[in-house]
Amino acid sequence: MTQVLQVKLYDAGLSSAVQDIIRQCDPVLPKQNKCISATGAHGLVTAFKEPEFKATLDSFYWNLPDGMPGVWVGKMKGAKQMTRCYGPDFFKFVMEDSADKSVKHFFCGGQEGVADELKKAVGRKFGNYQISGTYCPPFRELSDNEFQELAETINRSGANIVWIGLSTPKQERFARRLAQWVNVNFIVTVGAAFDFHTDRVAQAPSWMQRMSLEWLFRLMAEPKRLYKRYLEIVPLFILLNVKELISPVKQSTASANQQV
Helix, strand or coil: CECCEHHHHHHHHHHHHHHHHHCCCCCCCCCCCCCEEECCCHHHHHHCCHHHHHHHHHHCEEEECHHHHHHHHHHCCCCCCCCCCCCEEEEEEHHHHCCCCCCEEEEEEECCHHHHHHCCCCCCCCHHCEEEEEEEECCCCCCCCHHHHHHHHHHHCCCCCEEEEEECCHHHHHHHHHHCCCCEEEEEECCCCHHHHHCCCCCCCHHHCCCCCHHHHHHHHHHHHHHHHHHHHHHHHHHHHHHHHHHHHHHHHHHHHHHH
């Protein structure tokens, strides 16, 4: 793991993450409700500003580097194997690679009907028909009783992986609360993956993703909803990481001066 803005990010690469999560769904292994987030600049900056949310990410089994900025910072810190683990791609590859295995998936999130659409889409696109259930949460915070009822539904379905498609930081908080009652191998938050794979929302071209310009594509597509977020998040992410990278240099210089 490599720390970016004091949050530990998974640094072994996307392929390794996909293989490992499927391996850990082996029936002989215990179900431990391990939480995984796909965490980009938005999540990292939110964690920096909100200690409660940072504690949530710190409690997760993995925080996957969802965006290229996190990967660039990780590589500057020596994580040579680190690659982008983009939530929609992670979802896609796990679906493809587990299609012929006894790994069951449960979809939780999206607007009314999206999770059901996704169930059909992963069969059509990825040849995976191991979807044990779907659930669309209301646009409010669930009570403990509602979480327990949802957990019972998921447990009866025999799911190994619960996929949460909401938005940061709501989805990570949702996953952490659900983990108190559910009995699965993993709970994974993947943001807009549900909308992308049901073709409700267009994804940025691959060249824009490689150049870390997906935020610009999404901003142009949904300016009213996203402009406030990106006007704050992008500059703040850069500023905070520059400060973090410079700080050790200042500390080292100060220590050297003291020794002299």
